Amino acid sequence: VYVSACSKPESVNTLSTLLFLLALGMLSVEDVTTMVLCKPKLLPLKSVTLEKLEKMQREAQETIRQQEQVAQQCSKSVFL
Numbered sequence: 001v002y003v004s005a006c007s008k009p010e011s012v013n014t015l016s017t018l019l020f021l022l023a024l025g026m027l028s029v030e031d032v033t034t035m036v037l038c039k040p041k042l043l044p045l046k047s048v049t050l051e052k053l054e055k056m057q058r059e060a061q062e063t064i065r066q067q068e069q070v071a072q073q074c075s076k077s078v079f080l
Helices: 012-024 048-079
Strands: 002-003 026-029
Touching: none
Parallel strands: 002 026
Antiparallel strands: none
C-alpha cells in the first residue's frame, strides 16, 4: 500500500488503517517534492550607506561651486 505525503486521512478509520499497516510494515510513504512560491521581497535599490555618500558628495560639490562663485565675484570687484 502506497500513501502519498500529500494525502491526509479524512476519518479515524482511515488513520487507524494506516497505523495498522505501518505496524505490519506494509506501509510505504512516498515523499513528493513540490515548489513553494514565496512572496517576493522588496530590496532597496541603493543602500543607506551609498545614499549617505552621495549626499556628502553633492554637499561637497555645492560648497565648491559656492566658493568658485565667491572667488569670481571677488576677482570682478578687484578689476573694477
